Amino acid sequence: MTGVVDGTAPVTGDHGASRTSEITDVHAHLLMPGLHAEVERRVPDEVQAAADLELTRNGLASLQASGRMIGERFPRLTDVRARLEAMNAQGVDRQWVSPSPNHFYPWANEGLATWVTGEVNRLIADHVAQAPDRLVGLGVVPMQHPHLAVDALDDAVLGRGLAGVEISSFAGDVELSDERLEPFWARAAELRAVVFLHPFGCSLDERLDRFYLSNTVGQPTENAVALSHVIFAGVLDRHPELRLVAAHGGGYLPTAIGRSDRAWKVRPEARGCAHAPSSYLSRIWFDTVVHDERALRWLVEAAGADRVLLGSDFPFDMGLDEPVAFVRGAGLSDAEVTGILGANAAELLRTRVHA
Numbered sequence: 001m002t003g004v005v006d007g008t009a010p011v012t013g014d015h016g017a018s019r020t021s022e023i024t025d026v027h028a029h030l031l032m033p034g035l036h037a038e039v040e041r042r043v044p045d046e047v048q049a050a051a052d053l054e055l056t057r058n059g060l061a062s063l064q065a066s067g068r069m070i071g072e073r074f075p076r077l078t079d080v081r082a083r084l085e086a087m088n089a090q091g092v093d094r095q096w097v098s099p100s101p102n103h104f105y106p107w108a109n110e111g112l113a114t115w116v117t118g119e120v121n122r123l124i125a126d127h128v129a130q131a132p133d134r135l136v137g138l139g140v141v142p143m144q145h146p147h148l149a150v151d152a153l154d155d156a157v158l159g160r161g162l163a164g165v166e167i168s169s170f171a172g173d174v175e176l177s178d179e180r181l182e183p184f185w186a187r188a189a190e191l192r193a194v195v196f197l198h199p200f201g202c203s204l205d206e207r208l209d210r211f212y213l214s215n216t217v218g219q220p221t222e223n224a225v226a227l228s229h230v231i232f233a234g235v236l237d238r239h240p241e242l243r244l245v246a247a248h249g250g251g252y253l254p255t256a257i258g259r260s261d262r263a264w265k266v267r268p269e270a271r272g273c274a275h276a277p278s279s280y281l282s283r284i285w286f287d288t289v290v291h292d293e294r295a296l297r298w299l300v301e302a303a304g305a306d307r308v309l310l311g312s313d314f315p316f317d318m319g320l321d322e323p324v325a326f327v328r329g330a331g332l333s334d335a336e337v338t339g340i341l342g343a344n345a346a347e348l349l350r351t352r353v354h355a
Contacts, residue, residue, distance in 0.1 A: 021338055023324060024345040025087070026196070027247055027287045027311030028095040031070070031077035032103060032123050039105065039116065046107055057201055057218075059209035069317045076315035080130040086315060087134065091324045093342070095314065097128055098138040098166040101200035106144050106171035113142035117152045125160040136349070137162040138196050143171035146180035150187045157193050163349055164194030164243070169226035170203070176226050177233035189241040194348065197226055198247040215318055223251025228260065231280045234273045240283070243348060245309065249290035254281060254302040278302070285348065287311025288340065289320060293330040305336040309345050 040047045055063060075082035077100065087095060099120050108116055121139035128135035139156030141149040156162040165188075167176075174180065176197075188195050202208055202218030227250055236242060253260070260277035263270040273280065281303040289311045290296050300308055310327060313319030320326050327340050 028314035149184035177229035220251030
């Protein structure tokens with residue numbers, strides 16, 4: 001680990017607007033090229049198979065455009081100083097830094113998955129330790145091996161001092177409703193750890209291989225499917241203290257939740273949860289990466305302003321370049337804005353278990 005970087009926060013918000021409360025971006029990523037190179041060295045055939053799947057899912061044009069974008073933003077994805085400079089320019093005091101989702105490696109066998117998880121958690125912890133007053137870390141767990149998830153969570157939270165973990169919308173044959181994940185949900189609730197739901201890849205595969213539909217349609221679809229598994233399976237009934245944060249505003253689910261309520265009312269197979277699905281939106285947290293002020297207002301109405309957190313998807317091109325300005329321009333009340341920009345995130349972390 002390198003030394004602590006001077007991460008002094010700006011004293012004014014975006015575009016010079018004065019403020020006193022801390023502004024927190026809960027959706028920001030770290031790329032770990034050295035880790036990926038080692039994974040590729042160990043299992044080149046598996047890495048190539050994963051790359052082939054990405055080509056099927058995204059199409060060549062999108063992969064080429066993404067490669068150029070990542071190259072241009074590489075310093076912000078890897079270097080603490082570049083990250084802090086960008087945060088200062090955005091008027092952001094603190095980031096929750098999670099791994100770039102390409103580091104989930106959902107196809108990894110038990111041995112490799114255990115090693116990768118430990119390395120990711122270590123590298124995230126090392127990164128945020130360079131600016132501890134500005135950065136909070138989220139690690140990973142190997143979801144494809146549910147029996148390993150609790151140990152990985154403990155490693156992240158108790159071993160590395162991270163605030164929680166980032167998970168995908170599914171991993172192999174493991175959906176978030178899978179009974180094998182029950183010990184993980186229970187431990188996450190016990191530790192009061194953040195579980196940040198961020199999809200990587202969409203199972204619709206080649207149907208989304210053009211026009212960048214793999215992201216514009218795929219990501220919100222995966223968010224909606226994963227959250228529906230959690231809700232309809234009764235995960236939130238059994239683990240009411242779970243701190244589940246959904247990226248991308250929860251995808252399509254908050255705006256289409258009425259259809260879920262209808263199914264819960266009329267279909268016996270949809271009665272796995274104790275209450276109407278819409279009632280669980282106020283028990284999940286959502287970031288602001290929705291790209292539309294109307295969608296943000298609807299999210300606030302559907303889930304409650306206290307369940308919405310500032311997010312940017314830093315530093316990817318599908319994120320919010322000016323996340324603070326986006327929230328301030330959405331026509332919300334001052335109290336709602338204050339909560340979303342930082343007070344809600346601070347409250348979420350206030351009572352967590354520390355290492």
